[in-house]
Each structure stands twice: as structure tokens, then as C-alpha cells.
């Protein structure tokens with residue numbers, strides 16, 4: 001049987017895929033492990049390596065009750081290889097091989113394409129840990145510190161997941177790629193991470209919450225598309241990763257909501273109803289809503305860039321090969337080949353933003369991005385409900401997809417958040433109102449003070465409504481001194 005529900009902790013690398021019987025891959029992973037730990041110590045969370053953190057660890061891939069909570073030192077976290085159970089008689093869901101049995105091995109003709117996608121996916125996981133490495137020192141509470149570290153260890157596990165695929169299915173070049181994944185570094189001048197957003201800084205906790213809201217949500221969408229892969233081991237790997245991903249987006253969405261809650265409460269207590277009365281609001285030690293909107297604009301647009309160009313032959317080829325599907329491919333009612341189909345894509349035509357029908361195969365990145373934007377729109381409802389309940393006249397909105405782009409159709413133009421094409425001068429005159437500037441960053445930074453008393457929260461953020469694993473409000477989520 002290729003894979004079980006429960007995880008075997010008997011081998012050095014916990015897994016549910018019978019690694020104990022696969023000496024070659026087990027050995028390759030054991031050889032990679034010290035380099036990983038070395039990376040974790042030098043590029044992972046700064047400090048707190050001896051602290052006891054109340055973490056969940058996957059003990060099963062059974063959707064009811066797959067995780068176990070307990071105190072763990074991060075370097076001793078059980079980074080396991082976990083695949084969702086094999087579906088019987090699974091078929092390639094899309095492209096020219098649609099309907100053929102799903103591949104249990106790498107199809108030779110698609111080897112390079114598959115390797116590239118797995119490497120890109122793998123590269124983002126440690127990148128995010130690197131981006132977040134300084135945040136432990138300014139955690140607004142032990143609850144938040146624990147959530148940060150939970151996200152970090154799971155992104156570490158996602159790296160393991162991709163390294164497993166590389167080592168099991170790609171031989172020598174897979175092993176080399178696995179080494180490179182530990183060598184590239186977020187923001188490094190000579191060997192940066194592969195995708196733009198993963199070389200940006202995550203300088204403060206509002207950025208962290210925006211990142212986990214928007215960039216982890218790109219993770220969700222890409223994993224959903226790869227979970228549809230005809231290469232079955234990739235599909236199974238991504239399916240299990242998605243169960244962990246939900247918590248990352250929960251951390252982000254509720255984190256921003258709690259910052260908004262606190263701002264609204266403080267405004268109401270002080271009798272301020274104008275959300276643009278920024279100086280007075282900031283003087284009370286909370287983040288004004290217009291600044292939260294700017295951070296939203298930044299992280300949303302950086303994440304849009306992760307979908308690649310609207311019109312892409314890479315995307316068409318991957319779909320046609322059956323290597324990467326659409327969001328919920330198996331629920332879509334069409335021929336799953338898209339040979340003659342069209343899709344309405346936003347394009348830049350004679351300097352104007354227009355919607356035109358394009359071959360659906362070429363427009364697959366755009367389509368996934370549209371699904372992403374819909375998902376984001378649902379996500380920010382929680383924020384706007386919080387503002388509405390506090391009776392403050394303000395709404396967080398998602399900017400137009402042409403705004404502040406570095407990849408694709410709109411990289412060459414300036415556009416306002418409502419989608420008007422602007423001259424360079426018009427952009428320069430207004431961009432400070434739309435994106436965080438140095439002064440905004442300095443202000444947020446000034447609020448980033450660590451709060452490590454159990455049950456207490458920094459002044460800019462409200463406590464969560466419920467604890468992790470139903471723990472009480474004053475639970476000690478991190479025992480800092482171990």
C-alpha cells in the first residue's frame with residue numbers, strides 16, 4: 001500500500017509513505033537533514049531556539065484530528081513527509097492526457113517542467129521563514145509569537161515536502177536542487193529567492209499578518225492548482241499541505257482584524273470619528289485605518305505578481321501536459337482540454353486597460369489570479385465587518401489589478417488603485433497616499449514592542465476571541481526560558 005493515514009515516527013524522518021523500506025530516499029533525506037538544521041539555525045527564527053513552544057504536529061493525514069498539540073523546542077520539531085492518501089484509480093484531470101491513469105512516476109517528456117515547478121514551490125517555503133526571522137523579538141503577545149513559530153515550522157515542513165519529491169523522483173539533479181534550496185536566500189544580492197515577493201522584507205507584525213493573508217493565499221491557490229496535477233505524488237503532497245495552509249491564512253486575517261478592532265475601540269473611546277484624523281489616532285498608539293489600507297495595497301499587489309503574466313505559454317504548457325490544473329479543476333464542467341475555449345483577460349491595449357477574449361490555455365495564470373482575487377475579497381469581509389460594528393465610516397478595499405505591478409501586462413504602466421492609467425508625474429504626486437512610505441514604516445515600527453506576559457497584548461492589537469487549542473486567555477503559549 002502506497003501510504004497510510006498514520007505517521008510513522010520509527011524512522012529518523014517521520015512519514016506516512018513507508019520511508020523505512022525506501023533506503024535510498026531515506027538516506028538522501030538523512031544526508032540533507034544536517035544542512036537543513038544548519039539553515040534553520042542560521043536563517044530561521046532569530047532566538048527562541050531553546051524556548052518551549054506550544055505547537056501542533058501532524059500525527060496523521062486523517063482530516064478529522066490530524067494534529068497533536070504540545071510543547072516543543074523548534075529545532076526538535078518533527079518535520080515529516082506526509083502525503084494525503086492515494087485516491088484509487090485517479091486520472092490525469094486535464095490537458096492532452098486527460099482521463100489517462102495519473103502518473104506514479106515522472107513522465108519523461110515533462111521532467112524539466114515538473115522539476116521547475118517543484119523547485120519554485122520549494123523555494124518560497126524557506127524564503128518566507130527567512131523573511132519573518134526577526135519578528136519573534138517584537139511579538140505583541142505569546143499567543144502571536146506561538147502563531148508565528150507555528151507558521152515557520154510548517155513552512156519548513158513544506159520545504160521538506162518538496163525536497164522529498166526532488167530526491168525521490170529526480171535523482172542526482174533533484175539532490176542538487178535540494179541543496180540549492182538551502183543556499184538561495186531571501187533578499188540576497190547574489191543568490192536571491194526565485195520569485196519577487198519572497199525577496200521583500202517583512203519588517204513588522206502588520207506586514208506579517210498581511211503576508212499571511214495575501215501571500216500565503218497565493219500559496220493556497222498554487223497548491224490547489226498543483227493538487228490537480230496528473231503527477232500523483234505531487235498532488236498528494238499538495239493536498240496535505242493545504243490542510244496546514246488554512247491556519248496560516250487564519251493567523252493573517254484575524255491578526256489584521258485584531259489590529260483594526262483595537263484601532264476602532266481606541267477611536268471610539270477617544271471620541272474620534274474621522275478615520276483620516278491620522279495624527280490624533282497615531283498619538284493614541286494604534287495604527288490608523290488608512291495606513292492599514294496602504295499595507296493591504298502593498299501586500300495584495302506583491303502577491304498578484306506571483307501569478308506570472310496574464311498571457312503565458314508556460315501556463316498553457318503545464319496545463320496541456322496535465323502537470324498543473326485550474327482551481328478546482330475536478331469540479332469544473334467542461335472538456336478540461338480548452339483547445340478552442342476563450343477566457344476574458346485584462347490587457348493593456350494602446351495604453352488602455354481592456355478586457356478581451358484570449359485563448360483560454362494562454363490565459364490560465366489570469367484565470368487563477370481571478371479566482372485568487374475572489375478569495376481575497378471574501379477574506380477582507382472580516383475586516384470590514386469589524387469596522388462596521390464599531391460604527392466607523394471606512395472600508396478596506398482591494399486595489400485594481402493594474403495598480404503597482406511589477407510582472408505582466410501592467411508592469412509597464414502606472415495605475416491608481418481604482419484602475420486609472422496615470423503619467424509618471426501623477427503617480428509620483430500621489431503614490432504616498434496609496435503605499436506605505438518611510439514615515440508610515442517608522443510609525444508602525446515604533447509600536448512594535450514585545451509583550452511576553454501571558455495573557456497580555458501590545459497596545460496596538462486586540463486579544464483574539466478564542467485561544468489556540470481552546471486554551472484560556474492567560475495560557476503560556478511560549479515558555480521562553482525553556
Ligand code: BYC
Nearest residue numbers: 121124128195196215216219222305306308309312314315
Ligand atoms: N517573480 O510565463 P510567466 C507559497 C518568471 S506561494 C520573478 O509569466 P509562469 C508560499 C517565470 O518564472 C506559491 N519571476 O509565468 C506562500 C518565468 O521565468 P523563466 C508558490 C517571475 O511561469 C507564503 C518568466 O517570468 N508556488 O507557496 O506561467 C509562504 C515568465 O513567466 C515571477 C508557485 O508559484 C515573479 N513573481 O508562472 C510560503 C507554483 N512570475 O522560467 C509559501 C509553481 C513569473 O522564463 N510556480 N516569473 O526563466 C508556477 O506555477 C509558476 O512558476 C508561476 C509563474 C505561477 C510562479
Ligand code: FE
Nearest residue numbers: 125155158219
Ligand atoms: Fe507553505
Ligand code: FE
Nearest residue numbers: 216219245248
Ligand atoms: Fe503558508
